[in-house]
Amino acid sequence: MCPRKKSRKAVGYMSFELFRDVVDQLSCRNIAQLSLHLAGEPLLHPRITEMVAYAKGHGLRRVRFATNATLLNENLARDLIEAGLDSLTVSMDASCAKRYCPGLSGNELISNLDQKIVGLIALRNQRGLEYPEVHMRIINMESTQDLIGDFVQRWEGVADRVTVKPLLSWAGHIKVPGKEPTRRLICISHLTQGVVLWDGDVSFCCLYIDSEGDGAAVIGNAARTSLEDIFLSERRRVLIEAQLRGNYDVAPYCRECPDWNEYLDWGRAEKRPVAGVEA
Numbered sequence: 001m002c003p004r005k006k007s008r009k010a011v012g013y014m015s016f017e018l019f020r021d022v023v024d025q026l027s028c029r030n031i032a033q034l035s036l037h038l039a040g041e042p043l044l045h046p047r048i049t050e051m052v053a054y055a056k057g058h059g060l061r062r063v064r065f066a067t068n069a070t071l072l073n074e075n076l077a078r079d080l081i082e083a084g085l086d087s088l089t090v091s092m093d094a095s096c097a098k099r100y101c102p103g104l105s106g107n108e109l110i111s112n113l114d115q116k117i118v119g120l121i122a123l124r125n126q127r128g129l130e131y132p133e134v135h136m137r138i139i140n141m142e143s144t145q146d147l148i149g150d151f152v153q154r155w156e157g158v159a160d161r162v163t164v165k166p167l168l169s170w171a172g173h174i175k176v177p178g179k180e181p182t183r184r185l186i187c188i189s190h191l192t193q194g195v196v197l198w199d200g201d202v203s204f205c206c207l208y209i210d211s212e213g214d215g216a217a218v219i220g221n222a223a224r225t226s227l228e229d230i231f232l233s234e235r236r237r238v239l240i241e242a243q244l245r246g247n248y249d250v251a252p253y254c255r256e257c258p259d260w261n262e263y264l265d266w267g268r269a270e271k272r273p274v275a276g277v278e279a
């Protein structure tokens with residue numbers, strides 16, 4: 001689902017040392033949540049469970065990630081539960097469509113994923129635990145229209161949350177019918193989130209994919225500079241001020257972005273405890 005083909009960035013795994021350094025810097029802050037994903041599949045990382053355990057052991061109160069769950073298995077499910085993962089978003093997106101994986105039948109794929117997720121929930125429940133919360137999510141787009149009803153029906157009452165999420169344009173990199181850039185006061189992403197990519201590059205936006213012509217969406221590198229210095233930098237101040245003034249010459253990545261208002265109800269959506277549809 002991430003527009004990876006548009007990205008110029010090399011792929012890689014964040015080193016454990018960099019991850020530890022980032023967590024150590026965050027552990028004394030009142031961070032609402034740490035999400036271990038962006039334009040990549042977290043379960044591919046060979047040390048993902050250690051990372052969850054480290055973050056939970058160092059005061060991060062909510063650690064979560066989104067996954068397509070294809071690599072989930074019983075051992076991994078047990079390790080993630082024991083590591084203290086707070087929330088797992090399973091992004092089925094098109095994975096329940098026969099068109100998603102031509103080499104495997106749609107039914108086989110769905111059945112495999114279904115068993116893995118139900119297995120994780122059962123394992124968690126057997127231990128009398130409420131976490132990780134399992135959040136099933138499907139994207140509302142043309143190719144999933146015929147699947148949404150069945151998806152919601154399948155998972156309501158089984159998963160802890162079920163949501164139908166609007167399709168993001170990834171800051172204008174994907175054409176989404178009916179979505180155009182609109183005038184905004186400020187995108188709260190600039191104030192509420194920070195992103196550390198696998199190589200340490202820090203961005204202000206979780207939709208950053210480093211495509212051609214993206215401009216200045218990287219504001220520093222966590223392998224060389226502390227997060228405090230990056231987020232209190234003159235560069236970030238100028239970016240926020242430019243957003244307030246609607247001056248996208250300074251933040252060209254945001255110029256064509258119609259997604260900014262998807263984040264306005266982020267806090268509410270993340271806390272919603274029951275199944276529902278994200279408008």
Ligand code: SF4
Pocket residue numbers: 171187188189190204205206207253254257258259260
């Ligand atoms: S305006 Fe769009 S690209 Fe810019 S920070 Fe917000 S969500 Fe990201």
